[in-house]
Structure formats: C-alpha cells, structure tokens
C-alpha cells in the first residue's frame with residue numbers, strides 16, 4: 123500500500139521519460155560468445171552488450187530535466203563560482219553542517235579526511251566499512267573494524283534495521299582502544315551489509331558513545347535519503363515525519379559526513395565532506411588544493427555542482443523515495459516467489475541473491491555466485507555482481523549476487539520481464555555448473571580474473 127497515495131496499491135515511477143536510451147538486445151547465442159570472450163567475468167563485458175545493467179547504483183542515475191537545465195547556467199569560474207554557492211547552501215540546508223568541501227567522488231572525501239586525522243596504529247570502528255573506506259584507512263596503517271549487530275550477518279533475519287551497530291560492543295571497543303580512535307563511523311545505509319538501514323535510535327546511541335569517549339562521529343552518508351525513508355516507515359513514532367527532517371536529525375548527531383554523491387546525490391560524478399569542525403578545515407583545504415582542486419570546485423566542474431545541488435533535494439522527495447525502495451522490495455518478493463532465495467528484508471538500493479542456497483549442488487570452491495552471474499547474463503542480458511569467494515577468497519562468509527538498481531532508469535515492465543525470465547533459470551538450475559579461475563591478478567581479482575567451467 124502506498125503511503126503517499128492511499129487510494130492506490132500500485133507504487134508507480136513518479137516521473138515521465140523525456141530522454142530515452144535504447145536497450146541493447148542480444149540473443150542467447152550471441153551472449154554465449156560475448157561471455158566466453160570476457161572469460162566469464164561480467165566486468166569484462168562491454169556495456170553495449172548488456173540489456174539490464176545492475177552492476178551498481180553508483181553514478182548510474184538518470185538525471186532530471188531540472189538538473190540538465192541547471193548545468194547550462196553553471197558558472198565555471200575557477201574561484202568563488204556562483205554554482206558553488208548554490209551547492210554549498212543546499213548541503214548546509216540538508217545536513218546542517220557549516221563547512222562544505224567538494225570532492226570528485228566519495229573515496230576522495232575519505233582520503234582527504236582520513237589523511238588529516240588518522241595515524242598508523244589507529245582503530246576506526248563502523249557498522250561495516252565499505253571497501254574504499256577500509257582500503258583508505260588501511261593504507262594509512264590504521265585498522266578498520268566492523269561492529270554490525272549479529273542479525274546484520276544473518277541473511278534470513280528479518281530485523282528491520284540490520285545495519286545497526288552493536289552498541290555494547292562499540293562501548294567496549296572505545297574503552298579498550300581509548301586514545302587510539304581518531305574518529306568513529308557509521309555507514310547509512312550499510313552497503314557492505316546488504317544496503318540495510320540504521321535506526322535513528324541506534325544512531326543516537328552511537329553518537330552518545332562517541333561523544334562520551336571524545337571521538338568525532340563521521341557518517342558515511344551516500345544513501346542518507348534511503349536511510350531516512352526506512353526510518354520513517356519502520357521506526358516507531360517516525361511515520362509522520364518528512365524524510366528531510368529525519369535526515370537532518372541524523373546529520374545533527376554527527377561531527378561530519380563523507381558523501382559519494384553518485385548515490386543519493388542523484389548525479390553521475392561527485393562527492394563532498396561536510397562538517398561543523400572548523401579546526402579540521404585548514405588541513406583539509408590544503409590537501410584539497412594539492413590533490414583535488416580549488417575549494418570552490420574540488421575536482422568537479424561547476425555544472426556537476428549545479429546538478430548535485432538539485433539532486434540532493436530530489437532524493438528527499440517522498441514519492442521518489444517510496445518508489446525507490448519499492449523497486450528492491452518488488453524484485454525481492456518476485457524472486458522469492460519464483461524460488462530464488464534473497465537476503466531479507468531487501469535493502470534500499472539492491473537485492474542480494476543467496477547463491478549458496480539457490481545452487482546447493484555447486485560448492486563455494488566452484489564459485490556458485492559467479493556461475494549465477496553468468497547465467498543471469500546468458501538468460502536475460504542482466505549484469506550483476508558477485509560478492510562471494512571471487513571477491514573475498516577464503517574470507518567469504520556468503521555467496522551472494524548483487525543486483526544494484528540505478529535510480530530512475532528502469533521501469534516496472536523491465537523488472538517484470540526479468541522476473542518472467544528468471545523462471546527459466548530456476549527450471550534449469552540443476553544443469554548449472556561451477557567455475558574455476560584460469561587467470562587472476564594479485565589484487566582485487568574480481569575485476570579482471572578469467573573463469574572457465576569446471577569439467
């Protein structure tokens with residue numbers, strides 16, 4: 123049932139299409155040849171051969187007419203651009219933070235902030251660190267520690283806020299490592315844990331612990347608007363509040379946020395740091411000038427700042443958010459109904475298929491999640507991402523396939539078409555075979571490794 127439109131059961135795309143891009147179509151035989159050439163790795167398949175691209179929700183958003191129009195009036199001045207002023211005012215209004223530092227994307231924001239605060243031997247807790255925050259911390263000799271609640275690691279748990287940080291463990295952790303924690307984090311929504319939200323109560327609890335221990339609280343807030351929507355509809359006493367108001371309260375709990383604007387910023391490139399800590403600014407700005415750009419553009423064109431200023435507001439629209447989280451719920455329900463087990467409840471930006479449960483005849487060593495990404499491509503032209511043994515090696519605790527949904531790009535008919543095609547995959551699943559790695563690089567092998575079917 124729709125909350126924004128109680129007269130209707132169907133939640134529709136709250137937009138009409140003005141610019142369209144044709145979908146590429148290939149036959150199964152063509153896709154077999156393409157996939158073989160790509161060594162059974164979807165990262166090596168050209169996008170022109172992909173019909174439905176669910177590799178990521180990052181930077182793949184369809185921008186609005188208002189965003190494109192604003193790009194034309196951008197002020198590309200090197201210093202003190204009018205577009206920066208507009209962008210800065212929106213970030214200040216949405217977050218309540220006074221100081222705004224633009225960066226070219228999320229990981230640049232991470233590198234800037236961490237380089238100025240983190241030293242070797244430091245510890246940084248979070249619910250789950252995203253790959254790039256973890257890598258940027260480790261690069262500086264620090265240890266990134268994940269303290270998500272136990273339910274967050276159980277794909278069958280229906281906990282409404284599986285992204286929550288374990289507060290008693292956080293308290294104990296802050297005591298144990300006192301003096302060696304330069305900042306404490308929380309990721310909203312928790313991407314690594316399946317796009318799961320964090321409750322307002324949990325954020326308040328974490329903020330209180332960090333404050334008591336004198337640790338600055340930094341939110342990785344790429345998907346802050348989706349998180350606000352989940353708080354509104356799942357947390358007691360929040361239903362009447364606007365997502366904007368909830369988001370604002372969340373930011374007010376923290377000292378700073380790191381944002382990859384390629385998600386809820388609704389743009390194809392961009393990011394920022396926003397903070398109330400004036401004492402951090404001189405170091406941040408020096409490094410920004412050294413490695414990104416002048417403080418009023420930070421590695422972006424002014425037209426990107428214009429698009430972002432509008433995107434941040436659009437992402438807080440209730441009809442948009444209701445539709446946005448309905449997409450992953452619709453897909454999760456549709457997949458489960460057809461016999462494809464998915465992580466429950468579905469997160470905001472993606473659905474994760476549990477390949478171990480779906481393909482029990484393929485042992486983890488024969489890469490069941492990778493085998494399933496191949497079959498989804500062959501059967502449907504869908505590109506998804508393996509999150510399992512290929513990505514994490516022996517450390518993988520699950521064999522997942524992530525379908526991440528670009529914002530405002532695909533329609534319900536596309537999703538129905540995919541669900542229809544999934545029935546064939548389910549019917550043939552016993553015939554699916556595992557894969558073995560035939561070629562792999564020393565690091566981050568999932569991007570470039572090549573695979574062959576096990577004989």
Ligand code: F0G
Nearest residue numbers: 178180227228229252254313344382384
């Ligand atoms: N933090 C989170 C929670 C993310 O999901 C990402 C990117 C980043 C930081 C880094 O931002 O890409 O702009 O440098 N996530 C993308 C994804 C890549 O597909 O989940 P970036």
